[in-house]
Amino acid sequence: MNTLQEQTLLSRREQASLLAKLKEAQKEFGYVPREFMAETARALGLPIGAVYGMTTFYSFLSTRPLGKYVIRICKSIPCCMQNAAMIIDSVAAEIGITPGQNTADGRFSFELTNCIGACDMAPAMLLNDELHGHLSPGKIAEILKACK
Amino acid sequence: MSDVKVRIDGREVTAHEGMTILEAARLVDIEIPTLCHSPDLIPSGNCRVCVVEIEGARTLAGACHTPAADGMVIQTRSPKVLTSRRATVELLMAGHTGECVTDVHTDQCDLRKLADHLEGGAPRFLMRKPRWYPIEEANPYVRRDMSKCILCRKCIGACQEIAKKNVYGIAYRGFASKVVVDFDDPLTTEVCRDCGICIDYCPTGALSKPAKRGGVQ
Numbered sequence: 584m585n586t587l588q589e590q591t592l593l594s595r596r597e598q599a600s601l602l603a604k605l606k607e608a609q610k611e612f613g614y615v616p617r618e619f620m621a622e623t624a625r626a627l628g629l630p631i632g633a634v635y636g637m638t639t640f641y642s643f644l645s646t647r648p649l650g651k652y653v654i655r656i657c658k659s660i661p662c663c664m665q666n667a668a669m670i671i672d673s674v675a676a677e678i679g680i681t682p683g684q685n686t687a688d689g690r691f692s693f694e695l696t697n698c699i700g701a702c703d704m705a706p707a708m709l710l711n712d713e714l715h716g717h718l719s720p721g722k723i724a725e726i727l728k729a730c731k
Numbered sequence: 732m733s734d735v736k737v738r739i740d741g742r743e744v745t746a747h748e749g750m751t752i753l754e755a756a757r758l759v760d761i762e763i764p765t766l767c768h769s770p771d772l773i774p775s776g777n778c779r780v781c782v783v784e785i786e787g788a789r790t791l792a793g794a795c796h797t798p799a800a801d802g803m804v805i806q807t808r809s810p811k812v813l814t815s816r817r818a819t820v821e822l823l824m825a826g827h828t829g830e831c832v833t834d835v836h837t838d839q840c841d842l843r844k845l846a847d848h849l850e851g852g853a854p855r856f857l858m859r860k861p862r863w864y865p866i867e868e869a870n871p872y873v874r875r876d877m878s879k880c881i882l883c884r885k886c887i888g889a890c891q892e893i894a895k896k897n898v899y900g901i902a903y904r905g906f907a908s909k910v911v912v913d914f915d916d917p918l919t920t921e922v923c924r925d926c927g928i929c930i931d932y933c934p935t936g937a938l939s940k941p942a943k944r945g946g947v948q
Contacts, residue, residue: 617914631913632900639902646914697904 601627601637605644614645642696649692650685652730654678655709659698665705671695673720674708677727690730735801740808744799752783752794752805763807764816764845766823766934767883768795772892778883779819780845783807791815817851825856826906827935828863828878841934842881861907869917872925873938880937882908886929894928 604623608615615638624634638644642655656662656671674693675681682695701707704716715726733748739756746755751774756763767778776796783794786804791812794805806812823842864877887899887910898918902911912918930938 620914630897630900632898632902632911635911635914636900636902640904 597627597629598637601629601634602641605634605638605641609644612648614648617646642694645692645694647685650689652690653692653694653709653711654727655694655696655699656682657697657699657701657705657707658695659702661698661702662706667706669720670706670708670718670723673723674727677724691727735799735803737799737801737803737805739805746799750799752785752792752797752799752803753781755799756794756805756807761807763794764848765795766841766845766881767885769885769888769932772885772888772932775884775888778823778881780816780823782812782815782819784809784812813849817849820846820849820851821854822856823881824851825854825858826862827881828858839936839939840879859906861903864909867917868941869919870923871920871941872927873918873923873930874941875918876937876939877909878937879935880910881935882910883934884910885932885934886910886938889929889932894926896923896926898923899929 601623605615605620608619608623612619620634620638621631623629624631627634635646638646654674656667656674658667658671671682678686678691678693680686680691680693682693685692696709699707699709699714701714701716704714706718707714707716708718709715710726710730715722734745735748735750737744737746737752737755739752739759739761742759742761744755744759746758753763753765753768763781763783765778765781767775768781774793774796776793779793781794782791783797784806785792785797786806794807820842824846827842862878867875867877882901884901887901890899891897898912899910900912901908902915903909909915912922916922927940930940933939
C-alpha cells in the first residue's frame, strides 16, 4: 500500500469505528439522524457522503425515524424465489404503504432487508425482532391484525 | 528494482517488480480493455472488464490491480476471458440508459465502444427501476446524468486523489447504489466549485460540461 492509498481510503479501523458509532445512534435514537451523521463525519475527518453511504448500505440502519412496528421483508434470492414479491405486495395492500415508508399513524414502518438467515423458512420477515417464516398473504393479514 | 518475466498471450514480457499485469501488457502493446482504470488513480478493480486468465489460478484476475509475478502465464483473450468480459459488459449495459445507443453522443461512451468492440449482442438482462435518475443541472460546471453511471468510481477517485476535494461518496446498495454528494444532495456550487476534473475521468458521459446558455453542446 502506498502513502496516497493510506491517506485517501477509509482504513479498516476507521470503517469499524464508524459502523460502531452508527449502530450506537440507531440503538439510542431508533434511527441515524442527519445531524449525527454530519457530526460524526466532522469528528472522523470523513466526507459526509462516506458516512451517509455506510448508513444507507446496511438494512438495519435507518435514516428516518421508524414506527412502533418495523416490518422487514427479506429480499435476498431464496426468499425472492419463494415469491417474496407476493408477500411485499400483500403487506403493501394491508397497510397502504410501500417499502421505505411509515404509516401516517406511526404504527408501521415497511422495510426490505438483505438476508436474515431464515432461508429454510422462505419467504421470511422480521416484525421488530420477531421472525416469521413460510409467509402467505393470509398469514400476513393475521400477523398484522395482531399488531395493536 | 528487480525484473519479473511473464508470458502474455504467448509473448515473453520483462516487467518491473510491482507493475500490474495491465502495465506489463501495455509494454508490448497488448491491449486489455478497462473502464474503471486510469493510470492517474489508485486502481479500484471494480468494473471487471480487464479480467485475464492466469495459468493455475482458480478465478480470472483483474489485470489493472493484480501485480505481475515472475513466471506468470497470462491469457488476455482466451474464450473464458471473452465470455466473462462480454457478460460483464452486458450487465453494465442493462444498468446504463442514455442516448449512447442511438445518438450522436455514442463516441463519448466508452462502455458503448467496448460493447461494439466485443461484438456482444443486445443485453439479455432486464433493466432495473432504481437505475433511472433525473438529470441534475444545479451546478454550472458539472452536469450529472446518473442513469448513465456504471458506478466505476473514477469520479470519486479523481475528486479525492487529484482535486483533493472528496465531494463524492457512494450510497445505497445493490441495484440502487449511486454516487452521491453528502446526503444524496444536489451538487451545488457550495460543495463543488469549478474544477470539473471528474468530467474528464467519466467513461460514460454521466458527468459532462453543461451546455452554454443559449448555445449548442
